[in-house]
Amino acid sequence: LNIATGAPGSLDLLANDVAALIPGCQVKHDGVAQPVVRLDSTKAKRELGWQARPQRDRLSQIIASVSR
DSSP, X not given: OOOSOSSOBXXXXXXXXXXXXXXTOOOOOOSOOOOOBOOOOHHHHHHHOOOOOOHHXXXXXXXXXXXO
């Protein structure tokens, strides 16, 4: 089973999301294209009733926990 969000993911997308959640944070990409990966988690949802939370929701929670 793929345990994933089903949304596209890459290091660049992750860095952009972190920058969007942290005031004043800027991302400087090095020009090397990062592969975008998307896994289908339909079977995990069907078999286990499991569904991932969106990446930005999870990141926001992590950032809030370390910035206290």
